[in-house]
Amino acid sequence: MKLFAEMFTIAPGNKDHQVAFRCAVGVFVPLITLVLLDRLDLAIFASFGAFTGIYGRNEPHARRLTLQVRGGGLMLLVMFLAALTARVDALAGLSAAGTTWVLVVATTVIAWGCSLVVAWWRLRPSGSLFHIFAFAAIASIPNQPPLWQAMLVAVLTVAFSLMLGQSSRVARSRRTPWVNPRPEGLTPDEKRAAWHESAGYLVAAGVAGTLGTLAGEWLGIGHNYWAMVAAVVPLVGHTTRHRVSRGLQRIAGTALGLVLLAGILLLRPTPWQTVLVIAACQFGAEMFIARQYMLAQVFVTPLALTSTLLVAPVPPGLLLRDRIVETIIGAAVGIAVVLAPGARRRVRGRVRGRRGTAAPRRIS
Secondary structure (H helix, E strand, O other): OHHHHHOOOOOOOOOHHHHHHHHHHHHHHHHHHHHHHOOHHHHHHHHHHHHHHHOOOOOOHHHHHHHHHHHHHHHHHHHHHHHHHHHHHHHHOOOHHHHHHHHHHHHHHHHHHHHHHHHHOOOOOOOOHHHHHHHHHHHOOOOOOOHHHHHHHHHHHHHHHHHHHHHHHHOHHHOOOOOOOOOOOOOHHHHHHHHHHHHHHHHHHHHHHHHHHHHHHHHOOOOOHHHHHHHHHHHOOOOHHHHHHHHHHHHHHHHHHHHHHHHHHHOOOOHHHHHHHHHHHHHHHHHHOOOOHHHHHHHHHHHHHHHHHHHOOOOHHHHHHHHHHHHHHHHHHHHHHHHHHHHHHHHHHHHHHHHHHOOOOOOO
């Protein structure tokens, strides 16, 4: 019952509208600029560059700048590696199946490595969900734009997000002291926890990517990296119950979000209207992401899928089907990874208990 109640509980707000507005503007301005320039092939780099704004939500300005520089810099590196991976795959002349499996392996490594970096830098949101999404989405684009243009758009978007993060300093009443104490290094226990959690990201992303790919081959669905993204969602949280709840909320929120998306697609929005939808969904996602994960997913789902349609149009029906199937696969894998250690401990306890209660051998 507690698990069920948690899915419908909303935590108190904490200036979420301010963060939501910055993030919405941070994605809207670059995307509408690309629409006006007729360069939607670069939109995905702007979309992920705008993720810089999600870091340092309510931190003082100096600390926020540090966190956003780190978060934006890591995202730029991920996007650069993704673009290179796509080009290497093209040069290697791999088959479609070979390219898919290379992408699964590469994305799994990104999931592991970025989770470690994020933990070492104490970034929030924690984990490597956004980096998995960015790397796999960009690396899977068949027709890559010129690399220098793609990275220029990404860098400019990151810079714009950094500027928005400091924009409230214009108002004297909102200005915070420019103090940025050096963060404490991780304790030995925190380092062990970071390595342990990174192993969870490695396993969850790898297994989900494998199952998502096999399901794609059997059922004719694509976007296997959506399973990898969903698989790492339950890995964030302080308790097992909270982590399992996040996995279930991911599935339920995605289903509701697909209903909202279906309604949006029925209106057949033009590119500039799609950008408005993306900005509105970004606002809604940031309003609730720290308070009610299932409700946030109602906005995240159309946000992610309309961004995909903006760059690479596909039949909407196939997109909706792929999203729910891959999300269920990934969330199930993530929940299994969360529950596995506890299940292993219980099995070991039972085995030890049986050994302890076994009748002693009689020596004659």
